[in-house]
Amino acid sequence: MMEDMEAAVEVHNIINRLKQKYADRFEFYFTGGYARNEKGFRDYDVAIYDIKDDNKDWEYLLGEFYKKKESDDKPIDAQISQYILEVMKMTGKELYKNRDRLVKRYTYSDEDLSKYNGQIRKNWGYVRYMNINGNLWEKEIMLVKPKHRKMGLDRIPRIYKRI
Amino acid sequence: MPKQIYKIDQFHGGLNNNSDARDIDENELSVATDVMVDEIGKITMMGGIDAQGAAARTNQINPGYGLFQFSHDRVDGHTSVAAADDPETGADYFAFSEPDNAGTVDIYSAEDTTWGSPITGMTDNTGGLRKDAFYFVDGALRISDGEFGNTNVNKWYGYTYAKLFQTSGGTPELTLNQWSLQNQELKSFTDLSITVALDDCSAANPDATALVADKIILGWWTAEDGGWNGTYALGVTPVYIGGQEGPITDAGNITLFNQILNVQVYIGHPTIDNGTISSHPLNDNRIIGINLYIRSFPSDDWYILKEIDLKTGGKFGWSQYDDTHTAVGFWTDGDGADGSDASVNDSDGATVFNDGTAQSVAIRALASTDEYAETTMDLGVHGATNMGTGRTGTVRISGFESVIYREISLESTSAQIFTGSAPNAAIPVVNPSNGNKKKFTLEILDENYGLLKKSVQTIQIDVDADAEPPPTGGGDDDDGGYGGSGGST
Numbered sequence: 001m002m003e004d005m006e007a008a009v010e011v012h013n014i015i016n017r018l019k020q021k022y023a024d025r026f027e028f029y030f031t032g033g034y035a036r037n038e039k040g041f042r043d044y045d046v047a048i049y050d051i052k053d054d055n056k057d058w059e060y061l062l063g064e065f066y067k068k069k070e071s072d073d074k075p076i077d078a079q080i081s082q083y084i085l086e087v088m089k090m091t092g093k094e095l096y097k098n099r100d101r102l103v104k105r106y107t108y109s110d111e112d113l114s115k116y117n118g119q120i121r122k123n124w125g126y127v128r129y130m131n132i133n134g135n136l137w138e139k140e141i142m143l144v145k146p147k148h149r150k151m152g153l154d155r156i157p158r159i160y161k162r163i
Numbered sequence: 164m165p166k167q168i169y170k171i172d173q174f175h176g177g178l179n180n181n182s183d184a185r186d187i188d189e190n191e192l193s194v195a196t197d198v199m200v201d202e203i204g205k206i207t208m209m210g211g212i213d214a215q216g217a218a219a220r221t222n223q224i225n226p227g228y229g230l231f232q233f234s235h236d237r238v239d240g241h242t243s244v245a246a247a248d249d250p251e252t253g254a255d256y257f258a259f260s261e262p263d264n265a266g267t268v269d270i271y272s273a274e275d276t277t278w279g280s281p282i283t284g285m286t287d288n289t290g291g292l293r294k295d296a297f298y299f300v301d302g303a304l305r306i307s308d309g310e311f312g313n314t315n316v317n318k319w320y321g322y323t324y325a326k327l328f329q330t331s332g333g334t335p336e337l338t339l340n341q342w343s344l345q346n347q348e349l350k351s352f353t354d355l356s357i358t359v360a361l362d363d364c365s366a367a368n369p370d371a372t373a374l375v376a377d378k379i380i381l382g383w384w385t386a387e388d389g390g391w392n393g394t395y396a397l398g399v400t401p402v403y404i405g406g407q408e409g410p411i412t413d414a415g416n417i418t419l420f421n422q423i424l425n426v427q428v429y430i431g432h433p434t435i436d437n438g439t440i441s442s443h444p445l446n447d448n449r450i451i452g453i454n455l456y457i458r459s460f461p462s463d464d465w466y467i468l469k470e471i472d473l474k475t476g477g478k479f480g481w482s483q484y485d486d487t488h489t490a491v492g493f494w495t496d497g498d499g500a501d502g503s504d505a506s507v508n509d510s511d512g513a514t515v516f517n518d519g520t521a522q523s524v525a526i527r528a529l530a531s532t533d534e535y536a537e538t539t540m541d542l543g544v545h546g547a548t549n550m551g552t553g554r555t556g557t558v559r560i561s562g563f564e565s566v567i568y569r570e571i572s573l574e575s576t577s578a579q580i581f582t583g584s585a586p587n588a589a590i591p592v593v594n595p596s597n598g599n600k601k602k603f604t605l606e607i608l609d610e611n612y613g614l615l616k617k618s619v620q621t622i623q624i625d626v627d628a629d630a631e632p633p634p635t636g637g638g639d640d641d642d643g644g645y646g647g648s649g650g651s652t
Contacts, residue, residue: 008390012466035612036559036612037386037388037389037423037608037612037613037614038566039388039561091555092555092570093586096586147565150565150591151565151566151567151568152567152568152569152590153568155568155569155570155586156557156568156569156570157555157570157610159611159612161611162469
């Protein structure tokens, strides 16, 4: 059994605070370019799973990550994704079969995410935002968006590194 | 004044012969003879006295101590037999101490009408006969010697059930299904006589010298471009049933320089072979996990890194390991990946990698070498050794307009060529800007994106006067950054 580990101090600090408040209710995972050890990763993607699946605490939880940066000045991007336990078991072939599936992520923003640069978002066919309450937003998106399909990320197992 | 009815219909407060009868609560009784009121709404006869039926047992006794009754779902608690698989039909038991230096607590099973002596080891009598106190909770009996002049440690006696060290197919290497006697204290691995040691696995896995019984080996190796920088100590704790945790055992220090740290756990056992093992290798049947900790040297604060489940292990479960496997899991280069297509020459006109030598990962051909062309790439990957059944990795190619990923088998020892039909079709790419020696980085990565192999290939990308660079940035979904609209995958 193996597990690699990296330091992401601010992310760990935030999560440690949240674990004091919520104990083991939430599971936190690194995903995205940082988890793939990409040299030029843009941000620290944190995927969160709620064992209780109860969104009344999600705005506070995600707000703790909002506009926070790591020690290397790269932003932290935290989202709640209740589908990840299923996806993390998928092989590359299974992910490819499910790549068009619409999934929901939840994110925090004090801006109107249904608009982009002040305009109603164009319908690209793979993303839709809906306000849940306050600054909590639901984002409906294809499991693998077109940009990442070009990279071949629809053909390899998705990585989630438990924090 | 007419009489009023005052209804008293509750008696579950029980007998109160301490207070005056006029002062007791309305649910209490001032007199109760041979009745029980322990169930709300019922007054029942107390019942009689009958012989308990246990066979005679000649034990020395310490008056006032050493007799206890308990019931348990599992039968056959009077005996502890490995892999007994005792039925859960239920049984009643007596615990009866023998407080002299025989050191036992005998158990009588009413279901089997049999005595046994499964609890042993409480032999010290230097302070006098034992004064055993019993406590039964969570399905386990605890025995504590109240004669504090003795040195007997507290005992735990309960039923242990766990399927440990499950392989990727779910088959357990060790099935615990029996009554177990343990010292009650939740000990550290050191106190359980388990050695914990680090093993640098950068070049090879633990060898015959390192592999001994009663030992946990933390095999470690590093990869570049990580965030660990400094000297760190690794430590482990045992996790017992119920999630309780023992103290940390320090395994030693390692020093890292902006690296990624990988850790693999090995647990030694003297009887492991091609089948199963018959006893718990960590010397306590209650241990079901290991927590891995790290602390920055010389800080005293430990931080948990990983919870290791002794049942299911990691993604590939648990595997058997012996000293014939010291080279397993290491990438070795094959020679079937490269091609000599002129499309991947650089400005010197040389073949792949300029020297024509065999490669284990290479861009074999480009359908077009024009700058910014939307084209396809033939790719080859060839590992010479089987890194493990079912293992898959990733090949990552940087240098095109976007980073490219493809899944590869780490089990296969054949060349894996992406040039045919799906899923190994030629890979769509967008070429970079022109240059005589454009660099393309090819990396073979394991399941955790740890680097196994890295090559840099130079290819000439030609000028195309009509070509325009692809647009930078993205659509609505690429606004990135805060708010989670970025591109996590």
